[in-house]
Amino acid sequence: MIAGVVVAKSIKEAVRKMNSSDADLYELRVDALEDYSDIDILRPFSSKLIITIRSKDEGGIRELGDEERLSLFEKFLEIEPAYIDIELKSRILEDVIELARPSSKIVISYHDFSRTPTFEDLLSILHSAEDHEPDIVKIVTYARTPWDNLRVIKLYEHANNLIAFCMGQKGKISRVFSAIFSPFTYASIDESVAPGQMSIYELREILRILGG
Template sequence: MICVALAERSVRDLLEAADRAAAGGADLVEVRLDALGAPGPADVETLLGAAPLPLVFTNRHPGEGGAFRGPEEARVAPLIAAARSGAAYVDIELRTEAGLRRRLREAATSGGARLIVSHHDFAATPPPETLRDILARQHAAGADVAKLVTTARSPEEARRLLFLYPEAETRDLPLVAFAMGPFGRTTRLACLALGAPFTYATLEAGRETAPGQVPLAELRDILDRLQAPQNTRR
């Protein structure tokens, strides 16, 4: 599946972009609430009521590439509202205080949302033992899906991250792991072959929410070609 990440300045713009994502073959839409400035429960309800695709809500911490600048309670509050009101997924960073994570976990359980516990590294890809430790902590935090995104400074760093999939399988934990940056572009596709439930794309070039995101049309075309029946000559 393809999840298109959207960081728009208004709910109206988000819904218009979500419509375009649906028309382009996306399966999910990630709503970056931090781009809205000060999102409230009414914004969440409007998005859930009008969006054409299942929604992933996140309110990204500034330490992991986000734009939210308020207190942590205010950052998590709209995610709790989304989890209780019909969101497909809510995404909370592993770095978030444990009590707030537990409150979101409880809201997700009661509302039927799946909890993504995420970690982003915009500098590099840590050593294998560090990656395994992060994954273990995501599992212990009650993740339904672990999201682990690093920056690949070389092909070796990109491969290192992909080797984490067998570890996630032993924990029976769905994993979305890929690398940002030029060396990581192919991992955004390879992760699907290794078991990731979805990968992330940008709606179009120039609207990326993270380095190395592939435009939806390009990624959709590649996946469709790979999945198309092949004529073989005998």
């Protein structure tokens, strides 16, 4: 499955983008929103929504404090999205997990925008996330060399519900593997929000060529 990343200033704009897309899921980047009104119009998409309120340290589009993020998670959980995404290193991790269960599934994510750690460190990150018993662990790093992809792809040998890939032009191959081995992976609807992110069309074309 492919999750289209939705970046919009208002929820009405986000809904327009989702209506014009054929993604299987939609990651709504709440950290990009400037207007939180009209949340109820998201309800028809609830079963396909991933609510992400990314911290600035891990790629957030706007600066949001922990208390504001926690309040927004609580607000958006009222529509019972399919998933919520919270960073492993976040100080509000446990609070968000408590709020989300049992209405929404939990993605615990880790991002490194400068490098790909050693495989031993990646495995430690995976186990640390698994300690919180999420539904999915997401590990995203930056590929400085093509070999970085191999370390990330090898993680699939150690977990089932894992999304793992590298950002950057040299990390694109890992995004293809992610589309094959992960419960779902990410692609842009219109504008890329991460280095090396492909469009839904590009990713689907690659999968079609590979035979599914």
